[in-house]
Amino acid sequence: MKKLSETPQAVGKRRRLAETGATLGMLLIGVGLLLPLFNMLHTETLYLFRWIFAAGALMFWVARSIPVSAAGDSTRLRRLRRMEFWSGACFGVAAFFWFYNCAKYGNAPHTGALMILRDTIMFSLAGAVLQLVAAWMIYYRQKKDAEATAGASGKKKGGK
DSSP states (O other): OOOOOOOHHHHHHHHHHHHHHHHHHHHHHHHHHHHHHHSTTTOOHHHHHHHHHHHHHHHHHHTSOOOOOOOOOOHHHHHHHHHHHHHHHHHHHHHHHHHHHHHHTOOOOOOOOHHHHHHHHHHHHHHHHHHHHHHHHHHHHHHHHHHHHHHHHHHHHHHH
């Protein structure tokens, strides 16, 4: 297996690619989940929007699978980035349940959109919470690591 380049430019390029893919995937997830909720009496739209949601979940999950940690990143920062991968896994499970519930409840005469989407909504919320927490913690961890690096270089230059 070919090892990925660890130059700062290559890591930055992979990071931009991963963030762009995750953003586009999140937009598809949002569109796919939000639009069927506007018309909850008709379940026909669920069959189209489940594909949009699944495409967004797959795009997000693949983007979060790209290794974006630099060689000098702390272990905690690497673990936080792995947490973003698990938020993508939650979106993947949500897409699975959408397909599963459409097959299970699709032929029932009085099944509403919420009956079909209940598990999808639950796992989507779990993925969104994981993503939010991971993003905030990554931001603060990078800030703390930058301050520690600046403080260490300042001590070396000051001679203290």
